[in-house]
Amino acid sequence: MERTVTVVPEDGLHARPASQFVETANSFDADVQLGRADEDDLVPAASMLAVTGLGVGHGESVRLVAEGDDAEAALDALEDILSTPEAKQ
Amino acid sequence: MTERTLSGIGVTPLSGVGTVVWYRPDADLPEPPAPEDVDGDAELARFEDARAAAEDELEAERERTAERVGEEEAAVFDAHVQFLNDPQITDGVTDAIEGGLPAEHAVQETFSEFVEQFENMGGRMGERADDLRDVRDRLVRVLSDGERVDLSSLPEGSVVVAERLTPSDTAQLDPERVAGFVTVTGGRTSHAAIFARSLALPAIVGVGEELQSVEDGTEVVVDGESGDLVVDPTDERKEAAAAAAEVDIRHESVETADGVDIEVAANIGTLADLGPAVDRGADGVGLFRTEFLFLDRESPPDEDEQYEAYVEALESFDGGRVVVRTLDIGGDKPVPYLDLPDEENPFLGERGIRRSLGPDADLFETQVRALLRAAASADGANLSVMLPLVSTVEELRAGRERFESVAADLDSEGVENELPEFGIMVETPAAAFMADRFAPHVDFFSIGTNDLAQYVMAAERGNERVSDLGDYRQPAVLRAIDATVSATEGEDCWVGMCGEMAGDPDLTELLVGLGLDELSMSAVTVPQVKAAVAETDTADARELAERVLQADTKAEVAEILTLDQ
Numbered sequence: 262m263e264r265t266v267t268v269v270p271e272d273g274l275h276a277r278p279a280s281q282f283v284e285t286a287n288s289f290d291a292d293v294q295l296g297r298a299d300e301d302d303l304v305p306a307a308s309m310l311a312v313t314g315l316g317v318g319h320g321e322s323v324r325l326v327a328e329g330d331d332a333e334a335a336l337d338a339l340e341d342i343l344s345t346p347e348a349k350q
Numbered sequence: 351m352t353e354r355t356l357s358g359i360g361v362t363p364l365s366g367v368g369t370v371v372w373y374r375p376d377a378d379l380p381e382p383p384a385p386e387d388v389d390g391d392a393e394l395a396r397f398e399d400a401r402a403a404a405e406d407e408l409e410a411e412r413e414r415t416a417e418r419v420g421e422e423e424a425a426v427f428d429a430h431v432q433f434l435n436d437p438q439i440t441d442g443v444t445d446a447i448e449g450g451l452p453a454e455h456a457v458q459e460t461f462s463e464f465v466e467q468f469e470n471m472g473g474r475m476g477e478r479a480d481d482l483r484d485v486r487d488r489l490v491r492v493l494s495d496g497e498r499v500d501l502s503s504l505p506e507g508s509v510v511v512a513e514r515l516t517p518s519d520t521a522q523l524d525p526e527r528v529a530g531f532v533t534v535t536g537g538r539t540s541h542a543a544i545f546a547r548s549l550a551l552p553a554i555v556g557v558g559e560e561l562q563s564v565e566d567g568t569e570v571v572v573d574g575e576s577g578d579l580v581v582d583p584t585d586e587r588k589e590a591a592a593a594a595a596e597v598d599i600r601h602e603s604v605e606t607a608d609g610v611d612i613e614v615a616a617n618i619g620t621l622a623d624l625g626p627a628v629d630r631g632a633d634g635v636g637l638f639r640t641e642f643l644f645l646d647r648e649s650p651p652d653e654d655e656q657y658e659a660y661v662e663a664l665e666s667f668d669g670g671r672v673v674v675r676t677l678d679i680g681g682d683k684p685v686p687y688l689d690l691p692d693e694e695n696p697f698l699g700e701r702g703i704r705r706s707l708g709p710d711a712d713l714f715e716t717q718v719r720a721l722l723r724a725a726a727s728a729d730g731a732n733l734s735v736m737l738p739l740v741s742t743v744e745e746l747r748a749g750r751e752r753f754e755s756v757a758a759d760l761d762s763e764g765v766e767n768e769l770p771e772f773g774i775m776v777e778t779p780a781a782a783f784m785a786d787r788f789a790p791h792v793d794f795f796s797i798g799t800n801d802l803a804q805y806v807m808a809a810e811r812g813n814e815r816v817s818d819l820g821d822y823r824q825p826a827v828l829r830a831i832d833a834t835v836s837a838t839e840g841e842d843c844w845v846g847m848c849g850e851m852a853g854d855p856d857l858t859e860l861l862v863g864l865g866l867d868e869l870s871m872s873a874v875t876v877p878q879v880k881a882a883v884a885e886t887d888t889a890d891a892r893e894l895a896e897r898v899l900q901a902d903t904k905a906e907v908a909e910i911l912t913l914d915q
Binding site for chain 1: 428
């Protein structure tokens with residue numbers, strides 16, 4: 262299951278949004294990976310290092326790929342974070 | 351031994367005397383033993399234990415930082431926990447241990463790889479490299495168990511000296527035991543500097559590499575005002591610094607030697623500043639910069655959130671006045687969710703009351719509702735409200751009418767409210783010139799000296815090339831203050847001052863002499879200013895003010911003030 266999402270938070274996938282993204286990815290059983298929409302490489306969404314290491318900025322598109330029982334719910338939750346202007350405090 | 355002095359940037363106007371404890375979290379580890387001498391299973395278990403212990407520490411420090419400094423500063427610890435538990439890290443460390451390294455070396459090696467990667471990416475990724483270093487050093491400290499300096503249990507009177515101090519480091523410091531800290535790097539707005547101010551710790555940052563020459567166990571005096579670090583100080587120097595450090599904190603209000611009450615209050619931005627303000631003996635709040643409730647977030651605080659903030663400030667002081675300044679947005683204070691215009695001269699553009707009566711009318715109304723409700727709360731009688739950057743009588747009238755019409759709305763909704771004491775900031779030359787016309791319409795003035803000096807002298811704040819001009823000891827600035835106070839003669843209008851000038855204890859006598867009734871400053875200097883008020887005789891102070899007002903130049907002003915000390 263996969264989905265392409267545009268990153269809305271001003272900071273991109275950095276600082277607090279990244280932190281929330283990783284926390285959320287870890288809260289599901291599904292194995293989630295992400296990468297830039299125009300690249301084939303994927304990294305684990307559950308890794309703060311990998312997620313911040315991607316250096317995805319505001320306005321870029323990312324591809325989310327999930328496998329597992331709750332894959333759809335995981336994608337919904339992660340898409341929500343990526344499309345909210347700033348992660349809720 | 352001869353005394354020598356290194357200089358850096360002083361970040362708190364406090365002095366401390368103590369013994370240097372070097373904190374070197376990234377010192378090299380000893381050579382690892384040969385791989386065949388390493389018990390892999392035991393090392394893995396040590397790593398797991400250290401990881402759990404580090405996570406516990408991080409949770410505790412997160413709590414403490416949220417309480418002491420603020421939620422914003424605390425959030426960094428969430429990221430640290432995630433790095434600590436990152437699968438790439440744990441896999442890397444496990445592999446390295448299985449390859450024959452002891453746990454601390456495995457941690458060092460694994461993290462260092464990622465630190466380098468992030469550093470090479472540059473820009474904002476560099477900040478993440480700092481976080482990773484921070485987590486690495488924490489794990490190595492836990493693993494080396496007592497062989498490294500533990501910031502949370504330093505001997506009393508330690509002066510912590512370090513290359514830099516991270517949020518994790520400062521969160522561990524016990525301000526009761528630490529006499530101050532000094533760092534090689536850092537500026538006035540670095541994390542360590544903000545932390546030092548919020549805890550009233552003497553501190554100097556940005557001393558430079560010369561600091562490396564100061565050895566562990568050396569006696570030093572940390573002068574957080576001048577930025578001087580005095581190494582191997584003479585006895586006289588130590589006594590003077592110790593005397594300066596032992597300013598009594600007076601929780602009761604203070605009067606001059608001849609019995610005139612002077613209110614000494616604190617400036618606050620967020621609710622986290624309330625604790626230090628109370629601890630340092632402030633009588634109340636002389637300036638609540640409410641725009642800080644609006645910064646660093648994605649949407650404005652609603653009416654209830656603001657109401658609660660104002661009530662909390664009121665409840666923090668036993669009968670002390672709390673002066674709330676309405677939104678002062680614009681100028682140098684951008685707010686992400688407001689569409690602020692790109693102005694060529696933001697300090698001369700649409701800011702303060704100009705926005706509240708214009709594009710931010712809705713935000714202003716919400717704030718006014720919250721303030722009117724807070725004025726009807728249990729301690730509401732102590733609430734005062736003032737408008738920022740007023741330059742015309744029309745603005746004052748329009749602002750006041752907003753309060754009255756919103757009060758009428760609340761009445762018709764059946765919501766309890768009261769009109770609070772009402773005043774304006776005097777920070778434009780226009781307000782100082784027109785003070786006699788403003789005075790009959792207000793209960794008080796509060797002179798904002800930072801902006802007043804900037805506008806009177808046409809010298810931008812923070813621009814070092816003109817900092818001599820923008821100095822509040824310039825005769826023109828002193829005359830503007832004098833004109834403002836004099837304009838209230840015969841009116842029922844008290845005059846306060848907020849801004850750096852009010853917190854300078856060397857100027858307290860002059861300010862009393864100029865006729866100010868209230869002084870409001872950063873909490874740190876409240877005890878010094880209270881002490882200075884108690885020593886002041888108002889007749890002498892008036893005579894001093896008269897002489898100072900005759901000065902032609904700032905140098906003459908400074909000379910008169912020095913001779914008077």
